[in-house]
Amino acid sequence: MFKYVKQLTSLVAMIAVLFTFTTETMAAKKSKTLKNTQKKGFVRCGVSQGLPGFSNADAAGNWTGVDVDVCRAVAAAVLGDANKVKFTPLSAKERFTALTSGEIDILSRNTTWTLSRDADIGLTFVGVNFYDGQGFMVRKDSGITSTSQFKDGISACTNIGTTTELNMRDFFNSKGISYTPVAFEKADEVVAAYDAGRCDTYTTDKSGLAAQRTKMTNPDDHMVLPETISKEPLGPVVRQGDSVWEDIVRWSLNTMIEAEEYGVTSANADSMKTSDNPQIKRLVGAEGEMGAAFGLDNEWNLRIIKQVGNYGESYKRNIADTGILPDRGPNELWTKGGILYVPPSR
Template sequence: MKRFLLAAAGALFMTGAVHAGTLDDVKARGTLNCGVTQGLPGFSYTDDKGEWAGMDVDFCRAIAAAIFDDPTKVKFSPLSAKDRFTALSSGAVDVLSRNTTWTMSRDTTLGFNFAGVTYYDGQGFLVREALGLKSVRELEGASICVQTGTSNEVNVADYFRGQGMKYREIVAFGTFDEAIKAYQSGRCDVFSADRSQLAAMRLKLTNPSSHVLLPETISKEPLGPLVRHGDDQWFDLVRWTYFALVNAEELGVTRQNVEEMLKSTDPRLKRLLGTEGNYGEDVGVTADWVVRIVRAVGNYGEIYDRNVGPGTPLDIERGINNVWRKGGLHYGMPVR
């Protein structure tokens, strides 16, 4: 019996030695594997130069900057809504940063942890302006396009049932682009998705100005990055990368002034930027990890403004995606 227990203990030790944590794997590989969408303007898409861009892309670059001091050390894997969870659970990607809604079932039954909410969204409806519709309440008998592998179909059914309304049919498509083509061809009257997705989708239509978003938001869609259960160090690093971006905005640390901010005597800044304490080392990176992040991608507000804010093609006001001091929902947990 004693020999068996010793052998089992040795086997467990060897197993632990072989299977390092995700952070160790990423460091050894020299690249972060990041799962993103197959193309959603403002969030994750390839630009005119063939480079990945968007809020979700910048989040992965922030993680890479924290680890390697190099935001380019990321391999982006475009994933459909249907395939995204398999890619994460199989280890094909280290983090899923792909406009995914934080729900109870996804958080508790799929073997994942949500590391935070990087964008607060809600489901809406896009219609042709020529229909003259002003409200979702006017969609009685409509055919509605959605994408498979999302919660959009359930949300539509719940809303219509709750309002005592009936739709003609819900038509689901495997990819976002297939759904766009179907809507544009007239296969359905309405397209329903997260409002940020609809704003991005409208840009892909032949005549964007001839399509309008109805005013109602029918659901809560808190979007954020996911990691696998069971690796607390990796979970902590991904979660605190989000908090670092928000805290940097709250404390006024930007790409332009981060070097000057290193001279600050404000204890909050000293802890955040690593001139006091060992907070970076506690999550497996260097003391200046937040400096690395801000140098690479800026703070949360800079990422938002650059990718989806006013002045971009999506032109989305900050609203609830502002920091808490300005009436929004983003709140960085304190570094102390």
């Protein structure tokens, strides 16, 4: 019998370890994500595999883009430093699994907010940081200037795992046009195949088309058609079940948009502390206890504005100045003819 004592004890020990692990996960309930993030010292953020203007890494591995800035804002609020973010590039297919399985804590990857995604698969959308719509790109020399010129037999390149495939079908079906979908797993291959002439048109969100056009051999040979065939509100996503974390991400984004509305920028944020407007004072942490509800200090929003900037600065830096979409269109503040409107921080 003694022969097995050693094996038995190790077995019992392993089982014991398993059980303590289980009970621990059950006990830690209230904003586990915030606690873990502060313990780790960085925000785990899921981004795209390279979409200029939204999330794109340069040769040195520095990430930039409006989606990236949302994660940076959360890092500034929670950890005090906008650079304490670990970015995980994800394909469209992997993104939700990475989030629900806990590999990342924020998914900020030009993801469309839809009912089924919000309700079905254990995700919560916290807001919209870019209003987009699906469009078509064609070669200029084809002479096509409108989707009404599409004919039976057209082939359309796109990538899988997105709402694009569904919108495309709805669009062609409603027009009664027969088409060939050519769906790739990654955006780079879609661009390469369309560029080579495999497809007559390339369809995805218009912002994506504008960004990917810059990657073509001759960007000037291609144009985006004026029609928009769907609503694509893009925004950051968190796991369902941690409402505190959800609120932190939501209000980090809202802070950036509201700061633009009140003219608070990274340059003047400190001086705004002495503003006469109580709304502005709340935005820079000089009045009220705006961070307490999240378990954060009072200057969480000031740090976001100082380190990342307001939404307008982020848009200009990433999307307008890079020549992707100089015109803000619907992504302008509601006070300036756009539809960006966020609830007040108070």
